[in-house]
Amino acid sequence: MKNNTKSLKFFFLKMFATWFYFGKFPKAPGTSGSLATLPFVYALAYFYGMPAVVVFAIIVSFFGIFIAGAYAKELNKKDPGEIVIDETAGQAFSLIFAGTNLWLFALGFALFRLFDISKPWLVGWADKKVSGGLGIMLDDIFAGIFAGIIVGIVKFYYF
Numbered sequence: 001m002k003n004n005t006k007s008l009k010f011f012f013l014k015m016f017a018t019w020f021y022f023g024k025f026p027k028a029p030g031t032s033g034s035l036a037t038l039p040f041v042y043a044l045a046y047f048y049g050m051p052a053v054v055v056f057a058i059i060v061s062f063f064g065i066f067i068a069g070a071y072a073k074e075l076n077k078k079d080p081g082e083i084v085i086d087e088t089a090g091q092a093f094s095l096i097f098a099g100t101n102l103w104l105f106a107l108g109f110a111l112f113r114l115f116d117i118s119k120p121w122l123v124g125w126a127d128k129k130v131s132g133g134l135g136i137m138l139d140d141i142f143a144g145i146f147a148g149i150i151v152g153i154v155k156f157y158y159f
Contacts, residue, residue, distance in 0.1 A: 010074060016063075016085055017071035023084035033084025034113060037091040038105060046100050057092035061141055064089050069133020079136050086140035090116060093144030097152035101159060104151050111147035116140055 015021065022036040023029045044052040064085040072080055094112040098104035119127050119139065123146070126138035 013067060013071045013074065016067050017083045019084045019088045023082040029081050029084055030087050030116065031113060033087035034091045034109060034116075036084075037088045038095075038109060041092050041095045042100060042105065045095070045098070050096060050099065053092060053096050057089055057096065057144070060085065060092060061089040061137060064137045065133040067133070068136040072133070072136060078131070083136060086137045087116070089137060090140030090142075090144030090147075093141060094147035094151060096148050097155050099155075101155070104155055104159065107154060108147055108151045111150055112144055115143035115146050119143075120146075122146075 018024050018029075019033045019036055022032045025032040041053055041056065044056055068083050068085055071083055072078065091109065091112050094108040095105060098108050115123055116139070123139045123142045126135065126142055129135075130138050
């Protein structure tokens with residue numbers, strides 16, 4: 001019975017850490033995880049509005065710290081590429097102000113990926129200096145917040 005419980009726990013850790021296995025894509029798992037987040041966030045924005053996107057981003061961030069940390073520990077790796085729940089959280093933050101505007105969604109996606117890959121300022125600091133589940137999540141959260149601020153500014157001035 002104990003072995004079945006551990007297997008079930010690992011199954012759920014893997015499912016959420018890889019964001020429903022999108023992180024298992026052999027090429028660009030981070031981009032795959034980000035793309036897999038878009039329709040989910042769009043549906044939240046469409047049916048429930050910005051508050052639901054904010055709540056989703058916060059909940060995924062909070063639980064992602066524990067999920068990413070536990071899954072990385074199970075794999076005995078610092079930050080495995082297949083963990084993309086961090087991309088899910090960051091991508092959600094980048095889309096808070098996008099509403100259901102597809103241009104703003106595209107901008108949020110592109111900016112988030114740019115900041116996540118290039119790791120400017122606090123994004124790079126978090127990636128290098130913070131460890132464990134928080135370290136896995138924090139750089140993407142910062143990248144998403146920075147992208148979201150720009151999306152909000154663009155929305156204010158142009159939409």
